[in-house]
Amino acid sequence: MIRMPPYAELLGLIVETGHNGAPVLMMPFATEVLGRPGFLHGGAIGGLMEMAAIAALHAALQGDGGGEIKPINVTVDFMRGGRDKETRSRGVVTRLGTRVANVEATAWQDDPAKPIAAARTNYLIVRS
Amino acid sequence: MSGFTGFDPERFFRAGLGHGGALGIQYHAHGADWAELSLPYDEKLVGNLGTGVIASGPILSLMDMATSLGVWLRADAFVAHATLDLRVDYLRPATPGKTVVGRGECYRLTRSIAFVRGQAHDGDPNDPLAHVAGTFMAPEGYPR
Numbered sequence A: 001m002i003r004m005p006p007y008a009e010l011l012g013l014i015v016e017t018g019h020n021g022a023p024v025l026m027m028p029f030a031t032e033v034l035g036r037p038g039f040l041h042g043g044a045i046g047g048l049m050e051m052a053a054i055a056a057l058h059a060a061l062q063g064d065g066g067g068e069i070k071p072i073n074v075t076v077d078f079m080r081g082g083r084d085k086e087t088r089s090r091g092v093v094t095r096l097g098t099r100v101a102n103v104e105a106t107a108w109q110d111d112p113a114k115p116i117a118a119a120r121t122n123y124l125i126v127r128s
Numbered sequence B: 001m002s003g004f005t006g007f008d009p010e011r012f013f014r015a016g017l018g019h020g021g022a023l024g025i026q027y028h029a030h031g032a033d034w035a036e037l038s039l040p041y042d043e044k045l046v047g048n049l050g051t052g053v054i055a056s057g058p059i060l061s062l063m064d065m066a067t068s069l070g071v072w073l074r075a076d077a078f079v080a081h082a083t084l085d086l087r088v089d090y091l092r093p094a095t096p097g098k099t100v101v102g103r104g105e106c107y108r109l110t111r112s113i114a115f116v117r118g119q120a121h122d123g124d125p126n127d128p129l130a131h132v133a134g135t136f137m138a139p140e141g142y143p144r
Helices: A006-011 A042-062 B009-014 B018-023 B056-075
Strands: A014-016 A024-027 A067-078 A087-096 A100-108 A117-127 B026-030 B034-039 B046-048 B082-090 B100-109 B113-121 B130-137
Touching: A006 A042, A006 B046, A006 B056, A024 A042, A042 A067, A042 A087, A042 A100, A042 A117, A042 B018, A042 B056, A042 B082, A067 B056, B009 B026, B009 B056, B018 B056, B034 B056, B056 B082, B056 B100, B056 B113, B056 B130
Parallel strands: none
Antiparallel strands: A014 A024, A024 A087, A067 A117, A067 B082, A087 A100, A100 A117, B026 B034, B034 B100, B082 B130, B100 B113, B113 B130
């Protein structure tokens, strides 16, 4: 399993078993990720989705020779306010190229079909 | 700043609560339609253990907050609003050990939508490390 960086610990992330190699990351509701009273901070939701996207790409790269991952950009859409409950996110690698990967991630609370936010990211891959 | 202001970003940030407080984000400066926040380097923000470079998430949070403050300053009032979308270009890694300064500006305010942009640097504003563009929405509307 991947070793989580300090920032993932700050968010309180817990790795849950995913399917197709990409793990589900769970972020508990806590003061450290609070925005306005009673709601998650948008930046924490974005950070969670970025970690899920990197975890998915890391898993995809494992079976493809490995490599270093560098973020190029992220576009986040916020659809619903994050309430006082657990939030989950999983990344999907839509294209794994030689130098660039396209990864999408969503974050949800009760129902994965009703995401609270979505992220679309590009990563630069430095092949080992 | 002279004259009446309906929104004080410095006071807003003094409490150091929630996610901003956990990341260590502080007030830096502001103008009529922009705000600057600082994010001092801290090992708890690191996203890459090998290099010591901080994760991209704290930059996203910093810029979300700086642009949000920019909107309240332009509106000259605290208005309940939510980020609709935010795009961040990560131009280069933040230098380990250096404080990141994020500047957010509201360049257009309509009845219900605020358009924002911003940049982040770690010492030299001419050598930015991130560029952002986004929108906020106020369900009850922004003051006109």
